[in-house]
Amino acid sequence: MDIHPSRSDMARRRTVPLAGDMTQNPILVVGGTGITGRRVAARLTAAGHPVRVASRSAARPFDWHDPDTWSAALAGVRRLYLVPLDGTRLTGPFLRRAAEAGVERVVLLSGRGVDDPDYLPPGHPAGIVHVTGEEALRASGLTWTVIRPSWFSQNFSEGYLGDWVRSGDLRIPGGEASAAFVDAEDIAAVAVAALTEDGHQGAVYELSGPASLTLAEAMAEISLASGKQVRYTPLTVDEFVTELVADGWNADEAREFGLALTPLARGLDARLSDGVRRALGREPRSFAAFAADAAAAGAWRA
Numbered sequence: 001m002d003i004h005p006s007r008s009d010m011a012r013r014r015t016v017p018l019a020g021d022m023t024q025n026p027i028l029v030v031g032g033t034g035i036t037g038r039r040v041a042a043r044l045t046a047a048g049h050p051v052r053v054a055s056r057s058a059a060r061p062f063d064w065h066d067p068d069t070w071s072a073a074l075a076g077v078r079r080l081y082l083v084p085l086d087g088t089r090l091t092g093p094f095l096r097r098a099a100e101a102g103v104e105r106v107v108l109l110s111g112r113g114v115d116d117p118d119y120l121p122p123g124h125p126a127g128i129v130h131v132t133g134e135e136a137l138r139a140s141g142l143t144w145t146v147i148r149p150s151w152f153s154q155n156f157s158e159g160y161l162g163d164w165v166r167s168g169d170l171r172i173p174g175g176e177a178s179a180a181f182v183d184a185e186d187i188a189a190v191a192v193a194a195l196t197e198d199g200h201q202g203a204v205y206e207l208s209g210p211a212s213l214t215l216a217e218a219m220a221e222i223s224l225a226s227g228k229q230v231r232y233t234p235l236t237v238d239e240f241v242t243e244l245v246a247d248g249w250n251a252d253e254a255r256e257f258g259l260a261l262t263p264l265a266r267g268l269d270a271r272l273s274d275g276v277r278r279a280l281g282r283e284p285r286s287f288a289a290f291a292a293d294a295a296a297a298g299a300w301r302a
Ligand SMILES: NC(=O)c1ccc[n+]([C@@H]2O[C@H](COP(=O)([O-])OP(=O)(O)OC[C@H]3O[C@@H](n4cnc5c(N)ncnc54)[C@H](OP(=O)(O)O)[C@@H]3O)[C@@H](O)[C@H]2O)c1
Pocket: 030, 031, 032, 033, 034, 035, 036, 037, 054, 055, 056, 057, 058, 062, 063, 064, 065, 083, 084, 085, 109, 110, 111, 112, 126, 129, 148, 149, 150, 151, 152, 155, 159
């Protein structure tokens, strides 16, 4: 369920001027080289905000597993976007360090399904990271906004499904149900609004695209946009594990991957969410628009 500010809150929203010395405070983008983080960083930079990217490949390396790198990343920061790595062991300690460093506002990337105990198999790490991460955020005492996106459209272009799509045959245990894929550009736009405007504090924005598509329909859109024929071959989790192990995967990791896709197969991401409209006052971008942009950028060229 969406928890969000009312429409009257929308009307009161305004860009928070980073007045005085705040103009010099960088906004920290943790995970700022990833699918959502680099779009958040680009949008903030384009809007004139100073940005600091935190990741292992950043100019000043930040490693979640090396807390000695955290303080330098947090120095002078008042607002941050957080792509979590380990909600249980790392998000809480990092947010405590952030509060000590003077951070006031956090926008956390979580995931849809976090409020449904049956969304993923019990104990699946992809669910735990967000359940425990959101708990740590709420306990932090910081001002926060939570973003719970559906499956990213960019999974098919720059994400973990891209290689299958480029091969022309998406072979995964995704079933025949539809899902309301969301464009990472919309995720980033919501994150930037929550970082730079008033009126998003305490909001949980569940984000989806404007329509649900089956994987076969998604591949048809990509085929149309790219001119390259891509099909979808639904596998069982066991078939998927067998294929990945034949490709050299560790069997446990292959099964974990396959099980992470079961919400898709069960249709748990078919419903539409209105978080983009609530946060931005406009409709989300369509899958066709995503596919056109990704094709133009050469995402599916061999
Ligand atoms: N994909 C989906 O459909 C979907 C849907 C809902 C929610 N989500 C959630 O979205 C999150 C992923 O977000 P994303 O796609 O924007 O990120 P991403 O593309 O997976 O990138 C991960 C980011 O974290 C950094 N990173 C990885 N390991 C690190 C480490 N040890 N120390 C410091 N930085 C590290 C990476 O940079 P370096 O490699 O440079 O360190 C990169 O910037 C996950 O929590 C996932 O559950 C995904």
